[in-house]
């Protein structure tokens with residue numbers, strides 16, 4: 001599969017907040033600092049932009065973008081993504097058998113279906129949310145910094161899991177993050193976004209090894225600083 005965003009423009013009154021185009025074969029990371037336009041891009045693809053923003057989107061894919069059908073979303077913070085007073089089983093949009101199948105795929109016990117979200121750890125919750133997103137069997141999975149709220153161990157588990165699931169299930173992957181260090185083994189292609197524009201894009205290995213833009217070099221330097229700090 002492949003996905004091409006031919007043009008996405010988002011405006012607030014007279015101001016253009018975002019103007020991008022990008023294309024990828026299987027997995028794409030959109031990397032940029034806070035305020036660069038990562039969340040707006042995802043919201044536009046999901047059809048969830050706030051009403052005060054105007055947007056135009058043209059794309060090319062073998063599927064039509066329909067939230068909850070061809071396209072699913074994993075948000076940043078698993079702690080606020082679910083209703084706290086509703087049992088997990090009721091929060092799946094898929095039938096029970098499929099919920100069970102995807103829980104097993106993310107290495108969670110099917111007994112979790114009978115629990116409330118507050119009974120799970122952060123890492124378990126994020127795996128649950130990934131199972132929920134995948135249970136609609138999307139063609140495109142959008143991830144918004146899915147490991148930000150997690151500890152280091154859960155972070156690694158979740159990233160490895162996403163990579164394995166993509167191989168098994170075959171969905172296209174669009175991953176947004178400010179941390180270039182997290183995408184090396186997950187996304188084949190990457191775009192660097194700054195002030196609502198993609199300033200550099202290409203194969204991940206090529207960008208990591210030979211960045212052209214000064215801004216990309218800076219991001220790389222800070223990403224690796226953070227990583228060596230963590231190690």
Ligand SMILES: Nc1ncnc2c1ncn2[C@@H]1O[C@H](COP(=O)(O)OP(=O)(O)OP(=O)(O)O)[C@@H](O)[C@H]1O
Nearest residue numbers: 012017032033034035036037038039040041050053
């Ligand atoms: N509803 C809105 N009205 C006006 N401006 C907005 C609105 N939503 C976002 N913006 C602006 O659009 C720009 C991009 O925002 P966006 O949320 O996409 O950033 P981001 O890259 O996801 O940042 P972060 O990593 O902090 O989530 C920012 O300058 C933001 O202030």
